[in-house]
Amino acid sequence: xxxxxxxxxxxxxxxxxxxTITCRASQxxxxxxxxxxxxxxxxxxxxxxxxxNLQSGVPSRFSGSGSGTDFTLSISSLQPExxxxxYCQQANSFPYTFGQGTNLEIx
Amino acid sequence: QVQLVQxxxxxxxxxxxxxxxxxxxxxxxxxxxxxxxxxxxxxxLEWMGWINPNSGDTNYAQKFEGRVTMSRDTSxxxxxxxxxxxxxxxxxxxxxxxxxxxxxxxxxxxxxxxLVSVSS
Numbered sequence: 001x002x003x004x005x006x007x008x009x010x011x012x013x014x015x016x017x018x019x020t021i022t023c024r025a026s027q028x029x030x031x032x033x034x035x036x037x038x039x040x041x042x043x044x045x046x047x048x049x050x051x052x053n054l055q056s057g058v059p060s061r062f063s064g065s066g067s068g069t070d071f072t073l074s075i076s077s078l079q080p081e082x083x084x085x086x087y088c089q090q091a092n093s094f095p096y097t098f099g100q101g102t103n104l105e106i107x
Numbered sequence: 108q109v110q111l112v113q114x115x116x117x118x119x120x121x122x123x124x125x126x127x128x129x130x131x132x133x134x135x136x137x138x139x140x141x142x143x144x145x146x147x148x149x150x151x152l153e154w155m156g157w158i159n160p161n162s163g164d165t166n167y168a169q170k171f172e173g174r175v176t177m178s179r180d181t182s183x184x185x186x187x188x189x190x191x192x193x194x195x196x197x198x199x200x201x202x203x204x205x206x207x208x209x210x211x212x213x214x215x216x217x218x219x220x221x222l223v224s225v226s227s
Contacts, residue, residue, distance in 0.1 A: 036152075043218065043220055044217060050211065087151065089152070089213075091211065095154050095169065095170070096142075
């Protein structure tokens with residue numbers, strides 16, 4: 001199975017800050033990388049697929065980059081509603097696997 | 108609008124079985140694969156498998172092979188996930204989710220989740 005490792009595990013940032021979360025795959029996955037945001041008690045929300053494609057309706061302050069084994073999710077100007085846990089997922093091969101999550105807290 | 112509505116909370120004893128439903132609406136049911144995932148309390152997400160609602164074909168994560176069955180009823184646009192021989196570490200919220208396409212396995216719509224609690 002492909003292991004997905006996110007860093008940091010948690011981050012605290014202020015409104016307006018730029019935040020970057022990284023995700024590393026244990027083997028190359030081309031651009032088959034997906035990012036989700038999850039809030040407590042809710043299902044995950046799709047943010048980005050194909051490493052850099054913004055899902056419809058997602059604010060443009062979210063962006064993704066990377067290919068192969070190293071990927072990043074960036075939030076250009078943090079907003080209060082961006083709190084939550086962020087997960088990466090590899091969509092390259094079975095079984096589809098997720099990172100352990102990054103908890104984003106607003107200062 | 109697209110909706111996936113799941114059945115409710117289930118409380119089961121070890122060794123029992125559970126069947127969770129996922130009612131789809133707002134789109135053509137046969138067009139999109141449905142996946143099942145789960146999330147144990149305070150933990151991350153785990154993919155379990157998919158079903159092609161058009162053909163009924165399934166693909167399960169090896170971890171669940173022999174213990175999980177995914178099915179669908181196209182007449183009522185509902186998918187099902189049945190998990191047998193439940194153990195305490197099967198306690199989790201179980202989600203159904205729609206993949207953008209068969210190739211792009213990113214989940215754009217999710218059910219609200221169904222809590223399955225396994226305890227003696």
